[in-house]
Amino acid sequence: MLQIIISALLEEKSRVAHEAMSQPGDGSSFEYGRRIGFYAGLERAMALIEETLAKEEGEEHDQRRHVGRWREY
Secondary structure: OHHHHHHHHHHHHHHHHHHHHHOOOOOOHHHHHHHHHHHHHHHHHHHHHHHHHHHHHOHHHHHHOOHHHHHHO
16 A cells, blocks of 8 residues: 555656646746645655654664665555
């Protein structure tokens, strides 16, 4: 189940980044902030998952885990 969630978050981050680059929007500060905020929210969700897993699995696990590992899922 966790793999499905992580995969969905990574796909959404990729989609948001691609959309922001291909469709720059109306150029307003609001639109830019909205897109950046949405992407940052997805980043924070990944960080919360990582922090929760590290707490559950102890300090050893925390030292080995890094965000790049999520790409395995």
